[in-house]
Structures are given as C-alpha cells and as structure tokens.
Amino acid sequence: xxxxxxxxxxxxxxxxxxxxxxxxxxxxxxxxxxxxxxxxxxxxxxxxxxxxxxxxxxxxxxxxxxxxxxxxxxxxxxxxxxxxxxxxxxxxxxxxxxxxxxxxxxxxxxxxxxxxxxxxxxxxxxxxx
Amino acid sequence: xxxxxxxxxxxxxxxxxxxxxxxxxxxxxxxxxxxxxxxxxxxxxxxxxxxxxxxxxxxxxxxxxxxxxxxxxxxxxxxxxxxxxxxxxxxxxxxxxxxxxxxxxxxxxxxxxxxxxxxxxxxxxxxxxxxxxxxxxxxxxxxxxxxxxxxxxxxxxxxxxxxxxxxxxxxxxxxxxxxxxxxxxxxxxxxxxxxxxxxxxxxxxxxxxxxxxxxxxxxxxxxxxxxxxxxxxxxxxxxxxxxxxxxxxxxxxxxxxxxxxxxxxxxxxxxxxxxxxxxxxxxxxxxxxxxxxxxxxxxxxxxxxxxxxxxxxxxxxxxxxxxxxxxxxxxxxxxxxxxxxxxxxxxxxxxxxxxxxxxxxxxxxxxxxxxxxxxxxxxxxxx
Ligand SMILES: [Zn+2]
Numbered sequence: 001x002x003x004x005x006x007x008x009x010x011x012x013x014x015x016x017x018x019x020x021x022x023x024x025x026x027x028x029x030x031x032x033x034x035x036x037x038x039x040x041x042x043x044x045x046x047x048x049x050x051x052x053x054x055x056x057x058x059x060x061x062x063x064x065x066x067x068x069x070x071x072x073x074x075x076x077x078x079x080x081x082x083x084x085x086x087x088x089x090x091x092x093x094x095x096x097x098x099x100x101x102x103x104x105x106x107x108x109x110x111x112x113x114x115x116x117x118x119x120x121x122x123x124x125x126x127x128x129x
Numbered sequence: 130x131x132x133x134x135x136x137x138x139x140x141x142x143x144x145x146x147x148x149x150x151x152x153x154x155x156x157x158x159x160x161x162x163x164x165x166x167x168x169x170x171x172x173x174x175x176x177x178x179x180x181x182x183x184x185x186x187x188x189x190x191x192x193x194x195x196x197x198x199x200x201x202x203x204x205x206x207x208x209x210x211x212x213x214x215x216x217x218x219x220x221x222x223x224x225x226x227x228x229x230x231x232x233x234x235x236x237x238x239x240x241x242x243x244x245x246x247x248x249x250x251x252x253x254x255x256x257x258x259x260x261x262x263x264x265x266x267x268x269x270x271x272x273x274x275x276x277x278x279x280x281x282x283x284x285x286x287x288x289x290x291x292x293x294x295x296x297x298x299x300x301x302x303x304x305x306x307x308x309x310x311x312x313x314x315x316x317x318x319x320x321x322x323x324x325x326x327x328x329x330x331x332x333x334x335x336x337x338x339x340x341x342x343x344x345x346x347x348x349x350x351x352x353x354x355x356x357x358x359x360x361x362x363x364x365x366x367x368x369x370x371x372x373x374x375x376x377x378x379x380x381x382x383x384x385x386x387x388x389x390x391x392x393x394x395x396x397x398x399x400x401x402x403x404x405x406x407x408x409x410x411x412x413x414x415x416x417x418x419x420x421x422x423x424x425x426x427x428x429x430x431x432x433x434x435x436x437x438x439x440x441x442x443x444x445x446x447x448x449x450x451x452x453x454x455x456x457x458x459x460x461x462x463x464x465x466x467x468x469x470x471x472x473x474x475x476x477x478x479x480x481x482x483x484x485x486x487x488x489x490x491x492x493x494x495x496x497x498x499x500x501x502x503x504x505x506x507x508x509x510x511x512x
C-alpha cells in the first residue's frame with residue numbers, strides 16, 4: 001500500500017466518513033461519485049456509526065505475507081444500522097466467542113505494518129461489544 | 130451472426146511446471162490446438178491471463194506470446210477478468226468470428242503461478258483491494274464468508290461442502306491432464322488443515338501452472354474438416370459488485386445467474402437440456418451455489434443435491450467431469466478455456482473414462498473473484 005494511497009483514503013478509514021445520496025437517501029461507505037441505487041451525483045457527508053452486527057465471519061489460518069504472524073485471525077462482514085456493510089477483522093477475542101448476529105464496535109487500529117515505502121497504514125477493526 | 134464451431138483444442142498438463150515458463154506453457158498448448166485443427170493459419174489471437182504482472186512480472190503478453198508462437202504481425206488481445214479471463218477470451222473470439230471479421234481465431238488462457246513467492250496476495254487482487262484485501266480478506270476467507278452464510282441460511286453442512294471435493298477428485302483421478310489424479314475420502318477432506326473456516330485445504334483449488342487453447346472457425350469450415358462437429362450456441366457474460374459485502378444476498382452469485390440466463394436465451398435452451406457441465410469450483414461452496422444459479426437445483430438445496438450423487442458421472446447432471454478446478458488444477462487464466470475443452474471432449478466422445486453417455490449439449494461456467502464477473506457458454510453437437 002503506497003503512502004499516496006494511504007493519505008488519500010485517510011478520511012474514510014480514520015474517521016469513518018461516508019456519504020448519503022440526496023436523491024434516494026442511500027448511505028454509501030466509502031464515498032463514490034455516483035449512487036449505485038439511483039444514479040444520483042449529489043451527496044451529503046455522513047458519519048458512519050461505530051457499532052454494527054456480524055453478518056458472516058471466518059477464522060483465517062493461512063494469510064497473506066503481511067499477516068503471516070497474525071494467523072489465526074477473524075474476518076467478518078459487519079453491517080451498520082444504516083445498511084452499510086464493511087469487511088474487516090474482529091480482534092481481541094477468542095474465535096469461539098464470535099458468531100453471526102453478535103454486536104461489534106469499530107476501533108482504530110494498525111492495518112498493515114511498514115510496506116515498501118515504510119509508512120504504516122491505520123484504519124478500523126472490530127471488537128465484540 | 131455466423132455460427133461458430135470448434136476445430137481444434139489443446140492443453141498442457143495442469144501441474145507445477147518448474148521447468149517451463151509462461152511462454153513455454155502457452156506455446157505448448159497453442160501448438161497442440163493448431164495441430165489438432167490442421168490449420169497453420171491464424172487470423173487473430175486472444176489470450177486470457179489474470180496477472181502475468183504479479184505472478185511473473187511480465188505485462189504486454191499478447192505480442193510476446195504471438196511472437197513465440199511464430200505468428201508474425203497477427204492482431205492479439207490479452208483479456209483480463211481475474212479467474213474468468215479464459216472464458217472471456219473465448220467470448221471475444223466467438224464474437225469476432227460471428228461478426229464475420231475473421232475466420233480463424235486462436236483463443237487461449239495461460240497462468241504461470243509458481244514463479245511467484247506470494248500467490249495469495251496476487252490472487253487477492255481479484256477482490257476489492259482497498260476494501261477487502263487491505264483488511265486481510267484472502268480468497269479462501271471471502272468464500273468462507275459465503276459458505277458460513279449459506280450454512281446459516283440453508284443448513285448446508287460441512288459434509289456436503291466436502292462432498293464436492295470428493296466427487297471432483299474421483300473425476301480428476303480419471304483425467305490424465307489433471308494436477309491431482311487420485312481420489313480422496315470425505316474424512317480426508319474434512320480433516321485436511323483448515324485454511325479459512327469452514328473451508329479446509331482440500332476444498333480450495335490449488336496453485337497451478339498451465340495453458341489451454343482452442344481454434345474457433347465458422348461452423349461450415351468445421352463441417353468440411355471434422356466428423357464430429359461442435360458449435361457454440363450460447364454465450365453469456367455478467368458482472369456484479371466487486372466487493373462481496375456490497376451484495377444484497379451473500380449466498381447468491383447474481384452474475385452467474387445472469388450469465389447463465391443470457392447463454393440459455395441465446396441458445397434457446399433450459400437447464401434440463403444440459404447433459405454435462407463444467408463449473409467454477411475454486412472453492413467447494415462455489416460449486417454448490419453455481420449449481421443453484423444455473424438452475425440445476427432450487428436455491429438452498431445444492432448440498433443435498435450433490436450428496437445424493439446427482440452431479441456425478443452417470444447422475445442427473447454430471448458436473449466437473451474433468452475433476453474441476455479442485456482436482457484438475459486452477460491456472461487461473463487458463464481455467465475457462467480448459468473447461469470448454471472438457472465439454473468439447475465430452476461432445477466429440479473423446480472423454481475416455483470420464484465420458485458422459487450420449488452427451489450432446491454441454492455448458493461451461495467460469496467466474497472471476499467472488500463472482501464479480503461470470504461467463505457461461507453452451508456448446509452443442511451440430512447435426
Ligand atoms: Zn441514490
């Protein structure tokens with residue numbers, strides 16, 4: 001992940017800022033230029049909630065190189081009450097405690113250690129509530 | 130539109146080819162196809178390849194491969210749609226002949242995966258890098274998310290998932306081109322190490338090197354040259370959201386359903402007409418859901434359907450007679466072409482021990498990422 005990209009995506013990843021379509025009210029995260037629901041192009045900024053529910057999850061035993069030392073880790077699809085879904089890790093938990101429907105809170109965490117450019121990327125992960 | 134037929138096909142064995150490069154593999158498969166077609170003339174060439182850039186550090190492989198095949202100055206297009214690159218290359222070649230623009234088109238797929246030291250990350254590039262892979266979602270993880278959702282909603286069991294691998298290895302054991310030519314038991318599949326729960330290692334397609342090639346021509350030309358004539362009657366493509374989490378229903382593969390519907394419509398066929406089918410079983414759960422989306426069984430019932438043997442050779446609708454991606458191997462860009470070659474062999478009666486009796490109409494379904502793209506072709510024995 002390059003420094004430029006980490007910088008460009010900081011607002012969404014660090015502060016969970018998305019948008020709401022002025023045409024149909026659909027909430028989008030991360031931001032887009034066109035609403036996939038109605039084709040609208042006008043949006044208001046929208047703060048995502050920091051709590052959501054687990055839609056589906058898995059414990060990953062074979063990870064990519066940058067997570068080799070973190071396995072096993074849990075990946076889940078999280079749904080906010082505004083309908084937005086994200087994919088991220090569920091951390092600080094015994095895998096046995098994770099199940100579909102459980103509530104989670106998003107927390108600010110290191111995502112990838114130093115890449116080729118030496119910069120650390122931060123973002124959101126989830127903890128059971 | 131002109132009718133399009135297959136006049137030649139060739140593939141390398143699928144395995145870890147430590148002694149062969151990307152270009153070696155392509156040339157071997159393409160020469161076999163050219164020899165099979167008995168025509169040295171090629172008007173144009175398509176090659177499906179997911180990521181020569183990440184796997185071997187080489188781009189611009191259209192001209193490179195044409196050069197090494199000795200096809201001086203031919204038009205050449207490299208096609209990319211992740212693991213569906215091969216079938217999409219076939220689709221474009223099909224269109225070029227159907228339109229009357231060219232008469233003899235080589236369509237191919239190739240992937241050289243074992244030169245890469247982090248293939249898991251290279252493959253993850255078929256997902257949404259910024260919103261999935263960046264957070265640690267690997268491909269097995271994404272399909273595991275789908276599998277868990279299917280189990281939660283429909284009661285699909287771990288044993289039903291594993292039964293896909295057992296069946297595909299049984300077929301692969303009869304395929305001399307397959308990477309794994311041995312059977313595995315349900316216990317072996319379930320007890321192999323966990324990659325991403327509930328998917329064990331033997332429910333994940335392997336890292337494979339390989340290439341496959343087909344020569345397409347107008348149907349009339351095939352009729353003059355071959356005894357057993359196979360034509361492509363349906364071609365459907367569809368796309369879906371790149372991120373799995375953006376889909377309304379995580380247990381569905383809408384692009385597969387739509388590509389299937391479009392291919393059925395073009396061919397004037399329905400699911401009951403299909404005698405043999407190759408599907409994109411990159412992970413066990415994928416085969417289950419694809420069988421539902423193509424209309425062979427009701428939504429949610431695929432687990433029981435396969436457990437009851439309906440998809441075995443001799444069953445109601447034999448699926449992945451080649452061994453599928455699981456046992457035959459999955460050199461990603463080549464898989465879509467290799468699937469079509471298996472159906473071609475079935476239709477010309479050349480599938481040896483894997484032969485489905487009286488196979489006259491076949492289907493091949495190829496898929497990119499977690500189903501963000503899918504390509505379906507229907508082929509038939511021509512009268
Ligand atoms: Zn809208």
